[in-house]
Amino acid sequence: xxxxxxxxxxxxxxxxxxxxxxxxxxxxxxxxxxxxxxxxxxxxxxxxxxxxxxxxxxxxxxxxxxxxxxxxxxxxxxxxxxxxxxxxxxxxxxxxxxxxxxxxxxxxxxxxxxxxxxxxxxxxxxxxxxxxxxxxxxxxxxxxxxxxxxxxxxxxxxxxxxxxxxxxxxxxxxxxxxxxxxxxxxxxxx
Amino acid sequence: xxxxxxxxxxxxxxxxxxxxxxxxxxxxxxxxxxxxxxxxxxxxxxxxxxxxxxxxxxxxxxxxxxxxxxxxxxxxxxxxxxxxxxxxxxxxxxxxxxxxxxxxxxxxxxxxxxxxxxxxxxxxxxxxxxxxxxxxxxxxxxxxxxxxxxxxxxxxxxxxxxxxxxxxxxxxxxxxxxxxxxxxxxxxxx
Numbered sequence: 001x002x003x004x005x006x007x008x009x010x011x012x013x014x015x016x017x018x019x020x021x022x023x024x025x026x027x028x029x030x031x032x033x034x035x036x037x038x039x040x041x042x043x044x045x046x047x048x049x050x051x052x053x054x055x056x057x058x059x060x061x062x063x064x065x066x067x068x069x070x071x072x073x074x075x076x077x078x079x080x081x082x083x084x085x086x087x088x089x090x091x092x093x094x095x096x097x098x099x100x101x102x103x104x105x106x107x108x109x110x111x112x113x114x115x116x117x118x119x120x121x122x123x124x125x126x127x128x129x130x131x132x133x134x135x136x137x138x139x140x141x142x143x144x145x146x147x148x149x150x151x152x153x154x155x156x157x158x159x160x161x162x163x164x165x166x167x168x169x170x171x172x173x174x175x176x177x178x179x180x181x182x183x184x185x186x187x188x189x190x
Numbered sequence: 191x192x193x194x195x196x197x198x199x200x201x202x203x204x205x206x207x208x209x210x211x212x213x214x215x216x217x218x219x220x221x222x223x224x225x226x227x228x229x230x231x232x233x234x235x236x237x238x239x240x241x242x243x244x245x246x247x248x249x250x251x252x253x254x255x256x257x258x259x260x261x262x263x264x265x266x267x268x269x270x271x272x273x274x275x276x277x278x279x280x281x282x283x284x285x286x287x288x289x290x291x292x293x294x295x296x297x298x299x300x301x302x303x304x305x306x307x308x309x310x311x312x313x314x315x316x317x318x319x320x321x322x323x324x325x326x327x328x329x330x331x332x333x334x335x336x337x338x339x340x341x342x343x344x345x346x347x348x349x350x351x352x353x354x355x356x357x358x359x360x361x362x363x364x365x366x367x368x369x370x371x372x373x374x375x376x377x378x379x380x
Binding site for chain 2: 062064070072073084085088117121124125127128131132133134135136138139140141142143145146147178
Protein backbone atom coordinates (compact mmCIF):
# COMPACT_ATOMS: atom_id res chain seq x y z
CA UNK A 1 0.00 0.00 0.00
CA UNK A 2 2.23 2.73 -1.30
CA UNK A 3 -0.56 5.26 -0.90
CA UNK A 4 -0.33 4.92 2.88
CA UNK A 5 2.90 6.96 2.87
CA UNK A 6 1.26 9.62 0.70
CA UNK A 7 -1.80 9.77 2.93
CA UNK A 8 0.20 10.02 6.13
CA UNK A 9 2.31 12.85 4.70
CA UNK A 10 -0.85 14.62 3.48
CA UNK A 11 -2.39 14.50 6.96
CA UNK A 12 0.83 15.21 8.85
CA UNK A 13 1.30 18.44 6.89
CA UNK A 14 -1.43 19.64 9.26
CA UNK A 15 -1.45 17.37 12.31
CA UNK A 16 1.11 14.84 13.63
CA UNK A 17 -0.19 11.30 14.17
CA UNK A 18 1.14 8.39 16.21
CA UNK A 19 1.60 5.07 14.35
CA UNK A 20 -1.40 3.74 16.22
CA UNK A 21 -3.60 6.66 15.20
CA UNK A 22 -2.56 6.30 11.58
CA UNK A 23 -3.33 2.57 11.62
CA UNK A 24 -6.79 3.44 12.97
CA UNK A 25 -7.59 5.91 10.21
CA UNK A 26 -6.03 4.11 7.23
CA UNK A 27 -8.87 1.56 6.69
CA UNK A 28 -11.42 4.38 6.25
CA UNK A 29 -9.85 5.29 2.89
CA UNK A 30 -10.52 3.16 -0.18
CA UNK A 31 -8.25 3.30 -3.22
CA UNK A 32 -9.98 3.98 -6.54
CA UNK A 33 -8.47 4.06 -10.03
CA UNK A 34 -10.10 6.19 -12.72
CA UNK A 35 -8.96 6.18 -16.30
CA UNK A 36 -8.56 9.35 -18.32
CA UNK A 37 -11.97 10.72 -19.46
CA UNK A 38 -13.91 8.42 -17.07
CA UNK A 39 -16.40 9.91 -14.64
CA UNK A 40 -15.72 9.52 -10.92
CA UNK A 41 -19.05 11.21 -10.16
CA UNK A 42 -21.98 11.36 -12.58
CA UNK A 43 -24.68 14.04 -12.51
CA UNK A 44 -27.81 12.79 -10.72
CA UNK A 45 -25.90 10.35 -8.52
CA UNK A 46 -26.41 10.43 -4.73
CA UNK A 47 -23.19 11.85 -3.29
CA UNK A 48 -21.83 10.12 -0.20
CA UNK A 49 -18.05 10.46 -0.60
CA UNK A 50 -15.22 12.87 -1.24
CA UNK A 51 -11.91 12.01 -2.92
CA UNK A 52 -8.27 12.82 -2.19
CA UNK A 53 -6.09 12.85 -5.30
CA UNK A 54 -2.94 10.73 -4.91
CA UNK A 55 -2.04 10.93 -8.60
CA UNK A 56 -3.64 12.63 -11.57
CA UNK A 57 -5.86 15.59 -12.34
CA UNK A 58 -9.66 15.91 -12.37
CA UNK A 59 -12.34 18.54 -12.93
CA UNK A 60 -15.75 19.07 -11.33
CA UNK A 61 -18.16 20.67 -13.79
CA UNK A 62 -21.77 21.24 -14.66
CA UNK A 63 -23.59 22.13 -17.86
CA UNK A 64 -26.50 24.45 -18.61
CA UNK A 65 -29.47 23.56 -20.81
CA UNK A 66 -27.52 24.62 -23.91
CA UNK A 67 -24.65 22.27 -23.06
CA UNK A 68 -22.30 25.07 -22.04
CA UNK A 69 -19.80 23.76 -19.49
CA UNK A 70 -18.82 25.48 -16.21
CA UNK A 71 -15.82 24.18 -14.25
CA UNK A 72 -16.30 24.54 -10.51
CA UNK A 73 -12.97 23.15 -9.42
CA UNK A 74 -9.88 21.29 -10.54
CA UNK A 75 -8.02 18.82 -8.34
CA UNK A 76 -4.43 17.64 -8.58
CA UNK A 77 -2.24 15.70 -6.12
CA UNK A 78 -3.11 16.52 -2.47
CA UNK A 79 -6.40 18.22 -3.38
CA UNK A 80 -9.85 16.99 -2.42
CA UNK A 81 -12.77 16.90 -4.82
CA UNK A 82 -16.50 16.11 -4.65
CA UNK A 83 -19.88 17.72 -5.25
CA UNK A 84 -19.78 19.35 -1.82
CA UNK A 85 -23.26 20.95 -1.74
CA UNK A 86 -24.69 17.47 -2.47
CA UNK A 87 -22.26 15.66 -0.14
CA UNK A 88 -23.18 17.74 2.88
CA UNK A 89 -26.81 16.65 2.50
CA UNK A 90 -25.97 13.23 1.03
CA UNK A 91 -28.42 13.96 -1.80
CA UNK A 92 -28.35 13.80 -5.61
CA UNK A 93 -25.94 16.25 -7.18
CA UNK A 94 -25.85 17.95 -10.55
CA UNK A 95 -22.07 18.04 -10.88
CA UNK A 96 -19.82 15.60 -12.77
CA UNK A 97 -16.27 14.80 -11.70
CA UNK A 98 -14.13 13.60 -14.60
CA UNK A 99 -10.55 12.36 -14.78
CA UNK A 100 -8.38 14.47 -17.10
CA UNK A 101 -5.50 11.97 -16.76
CA UNK A 102 -5.29 8.40 -15.47
CA UNK A 103 -5.94 8.96 -11.77
CA UNK A 104 -5.47 7.26 -8.43
CA UNK A 105 -7.67 8.67 -5.66
CA UNK A 106 -8.63 7.76 -2.10
CA UNK A 107 -12.35 7.68 -1.37
CA UNK A 108 -13.61 8.75 2.07
CA UNK A 109 -17.32 8.50 2.74
CA UNK A 110 -19.03 11.25 4.72
CA UNK A 111 -20.21 8.62 7.19
CA UNK A 112 -16.69 7.23 7.63
CA UNK A 113 -15.28 10.71 8.02
CA UNK A 114 -17.53 11.20 11.05
CA UNK A 115 -16.63 7.81 12.53
CA UNK A 116 -12.92 8.36 11.91
CA UNK A 117 -13.01 11.78 13.62
CA UNK A 118 -14.74 10.23 16.63
CA UNK A 119 -12.11 7.47 16.75
CA UNK A 120 -9.16 9.86 16.28
CA UNK A 121 -10.29 13.36 17.35
CA UNK A 122 -7.12 14.94 15.90
CA UNK A 123 -8.79 14.40 12.52
CA UNK A 124 -11.30 17.12 13.45
CA UNK A 125 -8.32 19.49 13.39
CA UNK A 126 -7.23 18.17 10.00
CA UNK A 127 -10.67 18.46 8.37
CA UNK A 128 -11.32 21.81 10.06
CA UNK A 129 -8.09 23.26 8.66
CA UNK A 130 -8.82 21.89 5.19
CA UNK A 131 -12.33 23.36 5.22
CA UNK A 132 -11.04 26.71 6.47
CA UNK A 133 -8.35 26.89 3.74
CA UNK A 134 -11.00 25.96 1.18
CA UNK A 135 -13.30 28.69 2.51
CA UNK A 136 -10.56 31.30 2.30
CA UNK A 137 -9.59 30.22 -1.24
CA UNK A 138 -13.23 30.50 -2.36
CA UNK A 139 -13.59 33.97 -0.80
CA UNK A 140 -10.61 35.04 -2.91
CA UNK A 141 -12.16 33.43 -5.99
CA UNK A 142 -15.54 35.13 -5.44
CA UNK A 143 -13.81 38.49 -5.08
CA UNK A 144 -11.75 37.86 -8.21
CA UNK A 145 -14.86 36.81 -10.16
CA UNK A 146 -16.66 40.01 -9.16
CA UNK A 147 -13.94 42.56 -9.41
CA UNK A 148 -11.17 41.44 -11.75
CA UNK A 149 -10.86 41.80 -15.51
CA UNK A 150 -10.41 38.61 -17.56
CA UNK A 151 -6.68 39.41 -17.68
CA UNK A 152 -6.42 39.80 -13.91
CA UNK A 153 -8.40 36.60 -13.30
CA UNK A 154 -6.08 34.70 -15.63
CA UNK A 155 -2.92 36.11 -14.02
CA UNK A 156 -4.17 35.40 -10.49
CA UNK A 157 -4.88 31.76 -11.37
CA UNK A 158 -1.51 31.40 -13.10
CA UNK A 159 0.22 32.88 -10.05
CA UNK A 160 -1.68 30.66 -7.59
CA UNK A 161 -1.49 27.35 -9.49
CA UNK A 162 1.23 27.44 -12.18
CA UNK A 163 1.31 23.60 -12.36
CA UNK A 164 -2.34 23.54 -13.44
CA UNK A 165 -1.49 25.29 -16.71
CA UNK A 166 0.77 22.38 -17.72
CA UNK A 167 -2.01 19.86 -17.23
CA UNK A 168 -5.33 21.28 -18.43
CA UNK A 169 -6.33 22.82 -21.76
CA UNK A 170 -6.91 26.52 -22.33
CA UNK A 171 -10.55 25.76 -23.02
CA UNK A 172 -10.85 24.38 -19.51
CA UNK A 173 -9.03 27.35 -17.99
CA UNK A 174 -11.58 29.56 -19.77
CA UNK A 175 -14.47 27.42 -18.45
CA UNK A 176 -13.08 27.76 -14.94
CA UNK A 177 -12.54 31.52 -15.14
CA UNK A 178 -15.90 32.17 -16.81
CA UNK A 179 -14.33 33.95 -19.79
CA UNK A 180 -14.66 33.02 -23.46
CA UNK A 181 -12.01 30.88 -25.17
CA UNK A 182 -11.40 33.79 -27.58
CA UNK A 183 -10.75 36.27 -24.75
CA UNK A 184 -8.32 33.81 -23.18
CA UNK A 185 -6.47 33.26 -26.46
CA UNK A 186 -6.09 37.01 -26.86
CA UNK A 187 -4.64 37.29 -23.35
CA UNK A 188 -2.21 34.41 -23.66
CA UNK A 189 -0.87 35.60 -27.00
CA UNK A 190 0.34 38.89 -25.55
CA UNK B 191 -23.58 39.31 30.27
CA UNK B 192 -26.69 38.63 28.28
CA UNK B 193 -24.58 37.68 25.27
CA UNK B 194 -23.33 34.59 27.12
CA UNK B 195 -26.72 32.91 26.58
CA UNK B 196 -26.64 33.83 22.89
CA UNK B 197 -23.07 32.54 22.48
CA UNK B 198 -23.78 29.26 24.24
CA UNK B 199 -26.83 28.65 22.06
CA UNK B 200 -24.82 29.51 18.94
CA UNK B 201 -22.12 26.96 19.80
CA UNK B 202 -24.51 24.32 21.12
CA UNK B 203 -26.37 24.30 17.81
CA UNK B 204 -23.30 22.32 16.71
CA UNK B 205 -21.68 20.84 19.80
CA UNK B 206 -22.94 20.39 23.38
CA UNK B 207 -20.77 21.93 26.12
CA UNK B 208 -20.58 21.31 29.85
CA UNK B 209 -20.93 24.38 32.11
CA UNK B 210 -17.24 24.13 32.86
CA UNK B 211 -16.28 24.05 29.18
CA UNK B 212 -18.46 27.06 28.49
CA UNK B 213 -16.90 29.01 31.37
CA UNK B 214 -13.48 28.22 29.89
CA UNK B 215 -14.31 29.54 26.44
CA UNK B 216 -16.41 32.58 27.38
CA UNK B 217 -13.47 34.90 28.28
CA UNK B 218 -11.96 34.49 24.80
CA UNK B 219 -14.82 36.52 23.29
CA UNK B 220 -14.85 40.32 23.68
CA UNK B 221 -18.06 42.30 23.21
CA UNK B 222 -17.87 45.19 20.73
CA UNK B 223 -20.53 47.76 19.87
CA UNK B 224 -20.51 49.36 16.43
CA UNK B 225 -22.86 52.14 15.46
CA UNK B 226 -24.67 52.24 12.14
CA UNK B 227 -22.32 53.31 9.30
CA UNK B 228 -19.18 52.83 11.45
CA UNK B 229 -16.36 50.60 10.23
CA UNK B 230 -15.53 47.50 12.25
CA UNK B 231 -12.61 46.77 9.88
CA UNK B 232 -10.90 49.41 7.75
CA UNK B 233 -9.04 48.64 4.50
CA UNK B 234 -5.29 48.41 5.11
CA UNK B 235 -5.66 47.32 8.73
CA UNK B 236 -3.81 44.18 9.95
CA UNK B 237 -6.52 41.57 10.47
CA UNK B 238 -6.22 39.49 13.63
CA UNK B 239 -9.86 38.81 14.55
CA UNK B 240 -13.20 37.55 13.32
CA UNK B 241 -16.59 38.67 14.63
CA UNK B 242 -19.79 36.85 15.55
CA UNK B 243 -22.92 38.98 15.11
CA UNK B 244 -25.13 38.97 18.22
CA UNK B 245 -27.34 41.80 16.96
CA UNK B 246 -27.39 43.84 13.77
CA UNK B 247 -26.32 43.56 10.17
CA UNK B 248 -22.97 44.28 8.50
CA UNK B 249 -21.35 44.08 5.07
CA UNK B 250 -17.80 43.23 3.98
CA UNK B 251 -16.88 45.08 0.81
CA UNK B 252 -14.06 46.35 -1.34
CA UNK B 253 -13.81 49.03 -3.99
CA UNK B 254 -11.98 49.19 -7.31
CA UNK B 255 -9.90 52.15 -8.49
CA UNK B 256 -13.02 53.83 -9.86
CA UNK B 257 -14.78 53.61 -6.50
CA UNK B 258 -17.16 50.86 -7.61
CA UNK B 259 -18.19 48.77 -4.62
CA UNK B 260 -18.24 44.94 -4.44
CA UNK B 261 -19.95 43.25 -1.50
CA UNK B 262 -18.22 40.01 -0.52
CA UNK B 263 -20.53 39.02 2.30
CA UNK B 264 -23.29 40.18 4.56
CA UNK B 265 -23.63 39.09 8.18
CA UNK B 266 -26.70 39.06 10.40
CA UNK B 267 -27.33 37.43 13.80
CA UNK B 268 -25.39 34.14 14.19
CA UNK B 269 -23.13 34.82 11.19
CA UNK B 270 -19.38 35.37 11.37
CA UNK B 271 -17.61 38.12 9.44
CA UNK B 272 -14.01 39.18 8.79
CA UNK B 273 -11.53 39.66 5.97
CA UNK B 274 -10.73 35.95 5.94
CA UNK B 275 -7.94 35.89 3.34
CA UNK B 276 -6.12 38.50 5.48
CA UNK B 277 -7.05 36.86 8.80
CA UNK B 278 -5.59 33.50 7.87
CA UNK B 279 -2.20 35.16 7.30
CA UNK B 280 -2.73 37.87 9.94
CA UNK B 281 -1.72 40.46 7.34
CA UNK B 282 -3.13 43.75 6.04
CA UNK B 283 -6.44 43.36 4.26
CA UNK B 284 -8.15 45.37 1.55
CA UNK B 285 -11.68 44.76 2.71
CA UNK B 286 -13.87 47.02 4.87
CA UNK B 287 -16.50 45.73 7.25
CA UNK B 288 -19.23 48.29 7.94
CA UNK B 289 -22.25 48.23 10.24
CA UNK B 290 -25.53 48.69 8.35
CA UNK B 291 -27.45 48.97 11.65
CA UNK B 292 -26.36 49.56 15.26
CA UNK B 293 -24.55 46.29 15.97
CA UNK B 294 -23.37 44.19 18.86
CA UNK B 295 -20.69 41.66 17.93
CA UNK B 296 -18.31 39.30 19.73
CA UNK B 297 -14.65 39.54 18.74
CA UNK B 298 -12.51 36.40 18.68
CA UNK B 299 -8.85 36.78 17.78
CA UNK B 300 -7.20 34.16 15.60
CA UNK B 301 -4.63 33.59 18.35
CA UNK B 302 -7.33 33.11 20.98
CA UNK B 303 -9.26 30.78 18.71
CA UNK B 304 -6.23 28.47 18.65
CA UNK B 305 -5.74 28.68 22.43
CA UNK B 306 -9.44 28.09 23.05
CA UNK B 307 -9.50 25.02 20.80
CA UNK B 308 -6.48 23.60 22.64
CA UNK B 309 -8.19 24.24 25.97
CA UNK B 310 -11.57 22.84 24.85
CA UNK B 311 -10.95 20.49 21.88
CA UNK B 312 -14.70 20.26 21.15
CA UNK B 313 -14.29 23.75 19.69
CA UNK B 314 -12.31 22.20 16.83
CA UNK B 315 -15.54 20.44 15.89
CA UNK B 316 -17.47 23.71 16.10
CA UNK B 317 -15.04 25.71 13.96
CA UNK B 318 -14.57 22.82 11.52
CA UNK B 319 -18.34 22.58 10.96
CA UNK B 320 -18.64 26.34 10.51
CA UNK B 321 -15.79 26.38 7.98
CA UNK B 322 -17.25 23.43 6.10
CA UNK B 323 -20.71 25.04 5.89
CA UNK B 324 -19.06 28.25 4.72
CA UNK B 325 -17.11 26.34 2.07
CA UNK B 326 -20.24 24.63 0.79
CA UNK B 327 -22.17 27.93 0.69
CA UNK B 328 -19.36 29.56 -1.31
CA UNK B 329 -19.24 26.64 -3.78
CA UNK B 330 -22.95 27.26 -4.41
CA UNK B 331 -22.32 30.98 -4.80
CA UNK B 332 -19.44 30.45 -7.26
CA UNK B 333 -21.62 28.14 -9.33
CA UNK B 334 -24.50 30.63 -9.27
CA UNK B 335 -22.16 33.48 -10.26
CA UNK B 336 -20.88 31.48 -13.24
CA UNK B 337 -24.02 29.86 -14.52
CA UNK B 338 -27.11 31.76 -13.44
CA UNK B 339 -28.83 34.69 -15.09
CA UNK B 340 -29.28 37.87 -13.02
CA UNK B 341 -32.89 36.77 -12.36
CA UNK B 342 -31.83 33.32 -11.15
CA UNK B 343 -29.09 34.79 -8.92
CA UNK B 344 -31.61 37.16 -7.37
CA UNK B 345 -34.19 34.43 -6.79
CA UNK B 346 -31.62 32.05 -5.27
CA UNK B 347 -30.48 34.69 -2.78
CA UNK B 348 -34.08 35.60 -1.92
CA UNK B 349 -34.85 31.93 -1.36
CA UNK B 350 -31.73 31.33 0.77
CA UNK B 351 -31.84 34.48 2.89
CA UNK B 352 -35.31 36.11 2.78
CA UNK B 353 -34.59 38.08 5.99
CA UNK B 354 -31.68 39.86 4.31
CA UNK B 355 -34.03 41.59 1.89
CA UNK B 356 -35.79 43.35 4.77
CA UNK B 357 -32.53 44.77 6.08
CA UNK B 358 -30.31 45.85 3.20
CA UNK B 359 -30.95 48.15 0.24
CA UNK B 360 -31.50 46.99 -3.33
CA UNK B 361 -28.28 48.74 -4.29
CA UNK B 362 -26.41 46.49 -1.86
CA UNK B 363 -28.16 43.37 -3.14
CA UNK B 364 -26.99 44.37 -6.63
CA UNK B 365 -23.43 44.94 -5.36
CA UNK B 366 -23.47 41.49 -3.77
CA UNK B 367 -24.87 39.73 -6.84
CA UNK B 368 -22.61 41.57 -9.25
CA UNK B 369 -25.50 42.87 -11.35
CA UNK B 370 -26.34 46.49 -12.11
CA UNK B 371 -28.88 48.39 -10.00
CA UNK B 372 -30.97 48.90 -13.17
CA UNK B 373 -31.08 45.17 -13.92
CA UNK B 374 -32.14 44.47 -10.35
CA UNK B 375 -34.90 47.11 -10.48
CA UNK B 376 -36.21 45.55 -13.65
CA UNK B 377 -36.30 42.12 -12.02
CA UNK B 378 -37.97 43.22 -8.81
CA UNK B 379 -40.69 45.19 -10.61
CA UNK B 380 -42.00 42.08 -12.31
